[in-house]
Amino acid sequence: MTELMAARMQxxxxxxxxxxxxxxxxxxxxxxLIAEGLWMRTGNDxxxxxxxxxxxxxxxxxxxxxxSGTMLAFMxxxxxxxxxxxxxxxxxxxxxxxxFAFFIEAIxxxxxxxxxxxxxxxxxxxxxxxxxxxxxLGTFFIISANSWMQTPAGFTLNEAGRxxxxxxIAAMFNPxxxxxxxxxxxxxxxxxxxxxxxxxxxxxLKGRRDEYHRKGLAIxxxxxxxxxxxxxxxxxxxxxxxTQNQPLKLAAMEGLFKTTKSAPLTLFGIPNxxxxxxxxxIEIPYLLSILAYNNPDATVQGMEAFPRENWPNPVIVHxxxxxxxxxxxxxxxxxxxALFAWRRRPQWLQHRLFLLGMVATGPAAFVVLExxxxxxxxxxxxxxxYNILKVEDSVTSATGIxxxxxxxxxxxxxxxVFGVLIxxxxxxxRRQRLVAAEVAVVSGDD
Amino acid sequence: xxxxxxxxxxxxxxxxxxxxxxxxxAGADFGGGVWDLFASGPRRNQQRSAIARAIGPVWEVNxxxxxxxxxxxxxxxxxxxxxxSIGLFGPLSLILLGIVLRGASFVFRAHAEDQxxxxxxxxxxxxxxxxxxxxxxxASAGAIAEGALKPDGLxxxxxxxxxxxxxxxxxxxxxxxxxICSFLAATFLTVETKGALRDDFRRRALIAGGGVALFGAxxxxxxxxxxxxxxxxxxxxxxxxxxxxxxVLALVAFVVTLTRAYAVARxxxxxxxxxxxxxWGVAQWPYAVTPYLTYQDAASSNxxxxxxxxxxxxxxxxxxxxxxxxxHVFKGGHPDxxxxxxxx
Numbered sequence: 146m147t148e149l150m151a152a153r154m155q156x157x158x159x160x161x162x163x164x165x166x167x168x169x170x171x172x173x174x175x176x177x178l179i180a181e182g183l184w185m186r187t188g189n190d191x192x193x194x195x196x197x198x199x200x201x202x203x204x205x206x207x208x209x210x211x212x213s214g215t216m217l218a219f220m221x222x223x224x225x226x227x228x229x230x231x232x233x234x235x236x237x238x239x240x241x242x243x244x245f246a247f248f249i250e251a252i253x254x255x256x257x258x259x260x261x262x263x264x265x266x267x268x269x270x271x272x273x274x275x276x277x278x279x280x281x282l283g284t285f286f287i288i289s290a291n292s293w294m295q296t297p298a299g300f301t302l303n304e305a306g307r308x309x310x311x312x313x314i315a316a317m318f319n320p321x322x323x324x325x326x327x328x329x330x331x332x333x334x335x336x337x338x339x340x341x342x343x344x345x346x347x348x349x350l351k352g353r354r355d356e357y358h359r360k361g362l363a364i365x366x367x368x369x370x371x372x373x374x375x376x377x378x379x380x381x382x383x384x385x386x387x388t389q390n391q392p393l394k395l396a397a398m399e400g401l402f403k404t405t406k407s408a409p410l411t412l413f414g415i416p417n418x419x420x421x422x423x424x425x426x427i428e429i430p431y432l433l434s435i436l437a438y439n440n441p442d443a444t445v446q447g448m449e450a451f452p453r454e455n456w457p458n459p460v461i462v463h464x465x466x467x468x469x470x471x472x473x474x475x476x477x478x479x480x481x482x483a484l485f486a487w488r489r490r491p492q493w494l495q496h497r498l499f500l501l502g503m504v505a506t507g508p509a510a511f512v513v514l515e516x517x518x519x520x521x522x523x524x525x526x527x528x529x530x531y532n533i534l535k536v537e538d539s540v541t542s543a544t545g546i547x548x549x550x551x552x553x554x555x556x557x558x559x560x561x562v563f564g565v566l567i568x569x570x571x572x573x574x575r576r577q578r579l580v581a582a583e584v585a586v587v588s589g590d591d
Numbered sequence: 592x593x594x595x596x597x598x599x600x601x602x603x604x605x606x607x608x609x610x611x612x613x614x615x616x617a618g619a620d621f622g623g624g625v626w627d628l629f630a631s632g633p634r635r636n637q638q639r640s641a642i643a644r645a646i647g648p649v650w651e652v653n654x655x656x657x658x659x660x661x662x663x664x665x666x667x668x669x670x671x672x673x674x675x676s677i678g679l680f681g682p683l684s685l686i687l688l689g690i691v692l693r694g695a696s697f698v699f700r701a702h703a704e705d706q707x708x709x710x711x712x713x714x715x716x717x718x719x720x721x722x723x724x725x726x727x728x729x730a731s732a733g734a735i736a737e738g739a740l741k742p743d744g745l746x747x748x749x750x751x752x753x754x755x756x757x758x759x760x761x762x763x764x765x766x767x768x769x770x771i772c773s774f775l776a777a778t779f780l781t782v783e784t785k786g787a788l789r790d791d792f793r794r795r796a797l798i799a800g801g802g803v804a805l806f807g808a809x810x811x812x813x814x815x816x817x818x819x820x821x822x823x824x825x826x827x828x829x830x831x832x833x834x835x836x837x838x839v840l841a842l843v844a845f846v847v848t849l850t851r852a853y854a855v856a857r858x859x860x861x862x863x864x865x866x867x868x869x870x871w872g873v874a875q876w877p878y879a880v881t882p883y884l885t886y887q888d889a890a891s892s893n894x895x896x897x898x899x900x901x902x903x904x905x906x907x908x909x910x911x912x913x914x915x916x917x918x919h920v921f922k923g924g925h926p927d928x929x930x931x932x933x934x935x
Contacts, residue, residue, distance in 0.1 A: 211655075242906070275913075313895050542743075560695055
């Protein structure tokens with residue numbers, strides 16, 4: 146394996162791992178806000194229990210997110226020093242701002258977690274607000290740096306290839322920033338909503354149909370269902386943005402080799418770079434032209450219009466994209482179904498099939514998340530900074546990356562296994578406490 | 592186009608402020624891990640839980656300072672960040688591994704109360720990585736001071752060989768870093784404990800203080816042989832006042848710990864660490880990578896640094912009150928400070 150390949154695999158696996166925990170860091174505060182807010186309003190203890198349980202689980206996911214995020218900050222330099230040397234002086238600022246956002250999030254999380262018994266109710270609740278805001282802001286800054294890699298701005302290259310006229314603000318608010326930001330932000334909220342709903346649906350399937358589980362499922366599902374339609378809209382904005390800024394990426398996403406008027410949307414199928422055809426896909430007439438240009442007669446550029454050495458791998462990009470849009474669209478269903486059932490057939494919300502479906506949405510949402518991330522980042526290849534600096538020119542000259550890649554992969558596996566184990570034990574302990582409390586009440590020795 | 596020296600100076604100042612905060616706060620957390628590893632005697636379990644209580648609410652915030660340092664470095668001095676990343680690829684990867692294992696094991700251990708066996712393993716992960724990480728950080732700083740990180744003449748850098756870290760000066764620098772962390776931790780813990788447990792940590796503060804004195808005394812003469820530019824500034828140049836005050840402060844810290852003036856000892860220990868760190872920072876100036884790359888040559892553009900420094904100042908205005916609240920609630924002599932775990 147080449148050093149470049151090892152570096153790409155280490156970066157890719159680290160990001161794929163981190164994004165899961167980062168998403169909880171963005172979404173969990175909102176759920177805590179809702180649960181604790183409802184408790185303060187209604188006094189219903191089930192809400193307080195939910196907030197308390199979530200805060201403990203969040204402590205674990207947040208810590209893993211913090212350490213894996215630190216790894217990424219270092220790895221940007223360790224694996225891609227040429228990229229950082231180039232980009233640091235242009236887009237480093239949002240990273241620093243993210244540092245501040247992360248500080249605020251860590252501070253208020255500590256106050257929140259350890260403050261249940263030390264702060265007044267109001268002060269404790271007040272901690273969730275900066276917690277949630279700093280999560281949203283952190284996303285804002287990280288996605289700013291990430292979108293800059295897709296649509297670099299805020300500098301000029303002189304004839305000698307040196308950077309001049311740096312404008313950090315223009316770099317931050319680069320052309321694809323807002324679509325990327327909102328698409329990521331709502332993805333996080335949807336993922337966390339479904340993940341939480343899935344956990345309580347699983348509990349209900351095991352017969353734990355108490356108020357605590359029903360309310361846990363409801364909060365998760367409502368959050369996911371509210372943001373899911375908005376997410377489809379931001380996805381559409383992303384398609385428009387990619388068409389304008391990265392037409393080659395769009396062509397790879399759609400598996401479109403030849404420039405086509407009234408282009409159909411091809412679902413699935415395997416793009417074959419030798420025959421320049423996407424084989425075995427399902428074509429939906431005109432849809433791509435409509436999606437990209439809002440016009441069924443529009444001409445969409447195929448990959449053939451661009452030099453071959455700049456092509457991303459269309460197999461990965463196309464399949465990841467298809468996974469995102471099909472499975473992602475399917476995630477509209479639970480919300481629509483629940484809305485209907487809530488009005489007309491409330492008993493359906495307790496039905497086994499519905500609960501099974503809800504359990505599936507948790508992992509499905511994260512598959513969509515990873516697929517979306519793979520689409521946007523693999524679609525950026527072979528560039529680290531789009532049309533400016535290639536990935537192969539960014540890699541470190543240090544050798545021996547492979548053993549570290551293996552080491553860190555083992556660490557990620559261990560963190561995942563133990564993380565899940567600890568969260569499961571946490572839930573188990575809560576149940577044991579409840580049973581013990583009931584026994585105490587029944588036998589009268591409170 | 593050269594960057595304005597004032598802006599460069601202010602950026603280096605921010606970098607050192609971040610490093611100081613990391614050294615004092617996270618350094619003490621690492622030191623706590625070291626004392627977890629060396630917990631001994633009849634109260635070994637109480638020692639461990641006192642350490643866990645002290646670190647619990649604050650370690651993540653303290654840890655963020657290293658992220659702050661990294662982002663300031665790559666925003667203000669991208670060329671230096673690239674050089675360090677290439678040259679110190681191995682040790683930085685090791686440090687990273689230590690940071691991850693330390694944080695994750697600590698949290699896992701805190702939440703694995705009903706699985707003693709697993710909990711012991713997490714404890715080992717936590718304490719061993721708390722020892723290795725500061726050692727590797729200190730050794731890396733030592734290797735840079737020796738001039739082990741060299742340019743390849745093609746605009747890049749040679750990776751520093753592992754054997755360059757296993758030299759007298761980097762090893763002593765690594766040991767000094769570990770002693771300083773342990774000293775800080777033990778001193779802080781005397782303030783947060785009572786009775787016999789407090790005496791345990793007092794003894795540990797004195798032992799670590801001895802280690803600091805030993806490795807400090809070894810580092811200075813070794814630097815005259817292996818890190819000549821650094822030693823010149825340390826012993827005869829502009830860093831001399833800081834070195835002298837560092838020595839005096841170390842002595843004072845030792846004496847006040849001996850006389851059980853714990854509240855004072857805490858602040859003297861912090862002042863001592865700051866003297867060491869700024870002494871090193873001032874001695875290494877103007878080099879980011881001694882003696883090949885100056886901060887000036889590694890700096891970003893004027894436009895970037897100007898906006899960046901304004902952003903840092905604005906960020907500090909938000910950050911400092913938040914930090915104050917955190918430490919006020921968890922370290923500010925609350926009647927039962929440190930007596931609650933998360934959601935106990």
